[in-house]
Amino acid sequence: MTDTEAAQSSSLPDDCESVRDALIAWYEDDHRDFPWRRTDDPYEILVSEVMSQQTQLGRVVEAWEEFLERWPSTADLEAADRADVVGFWTGHSLGYNNRAKYLHEAAAQVETEYGGTFPETPDELQELMGVGPYTANAVASFAFNNGDAVVDTNVKRVLYRAFDVPDDDAAFEEVATDLMPDGRSRVWNNAIMELGGVACEQTPSCDEAGCPWREWCSAYASGDFTAPDVPTQPSFEGSRRQFRGRIISTLKEYDELELDTLGHRIRVDYTPDGEFGREWLRGLLSDLADDELVEFDGDGADTVARLRR
Structure with missing residues (x-):
């Protein structure tokens, strides 16, 4: 089966506009209020994305606020002693220390190579040290409303259950792209990740969370909520x-x-x-x-x- 055939084997409804409108309305009516969702500053969003890679969002809030209070701009972070940045990372149990080093180096790139102004497209953002395709796309989406459809584990789970998208990366990418409304990557990517994070978790809370896609969802209709395996985070203690x-x-x-x-x-x-x-x-x-x-x-x-x- 080709990538296109895999995507076409999904069961997207004919009225995709209603699907889009329902999700955005659900998100805008009530969603988790993380502070980085109240900013479009690319530096602040990059810090949140890097911190969130191995840490639960609830634990990131305090670290994110303290980090930005200490180094509120790329210029401040570039001027910081790298050992202090790494020490902060370690002290807040934020995952691999090299992410702190890369964030420090990315800040220096923004200052020296881009004149203190962040690049705005996913391709350009990937030129920054330690910024891969997912993080680049997230920053482009949430800072500049200029991103592609985000496809993380939560989004894959939603698409697999709701629309029978095969467990195939290319199929997930194609369907996610087809669903995302033009020019609305900021709200759409936030909304679909929120759906996977609070309603369509490994143990779903369809009715409790008021999932806006229940009328179209194959899993809700059948009661079969299987989904692709989700990698487990290795234990930090003793690692x-x-x-x-x-x-x-x-x-x-x-x-x-x-x-x-x-x-x-x-x-x-x-x-x-x-x-x-x-x-x-x-x-x-x-x-x-x-x-x-x-x-x-x-x-x-x-x-x-x-x-x-």
Whole structure:
């Protein structure tokens, strides 16, 4: 089956305009009030998108507000010490530290390459460090109303259930694009992601959330709410990501630390020759060095680590 045939095998209703109007009206009547939905500042929206990649939205609000209070513009973020930005990221458990580094570098690009003015199209936004297709499209949509249809896990679940779209990325993209009204990417992408986030979750709340698509939804009619598998987020507790964060936090307190001293400070069961010993710790330091966050030299117990400035 070709991509087009896969999309055509879905069951979009003939009156797509009514489908669009119903969703937008539902969203505009009542939706979760996140602060980044009240702004069209591309910098503020980029920060929210990067923070949201591995963190529940409810937890992002405080971090987002504190981050923007500390660095309210790309100029402020560019001028910041990268170690401070990474330290903020780690302190708020916002996921991989390299995202903080990329955000810092993207701010510098906006200032030096774009004269402090954000690019506005998805293709142009992808030129910024660490900004992939999804994030670029989200910023273009929510800041400039100039994006394509967003297709994330929630949107796929909605389209799969409501309109029998096959579990095929190209089919999801095509149907999402067909559904989105011209020139309304800001409200549409917010609305369809909200639908997946509050009404069409893995366990749906169709009636409780007043889903606006119940009259057209195949799953609602049949009672079959199966959907494509949703990847589960690996546990943070005890993960390499957690200990990379601890390394950054610890090195911020000291000019440099020897390997074993650092090991004992980040893990109570650290033993130089054990499972969580020098080899394990050097692996973490190598990951952070690849991300240009730390540097270290020496061999064995004589290894010394420090934050990269």
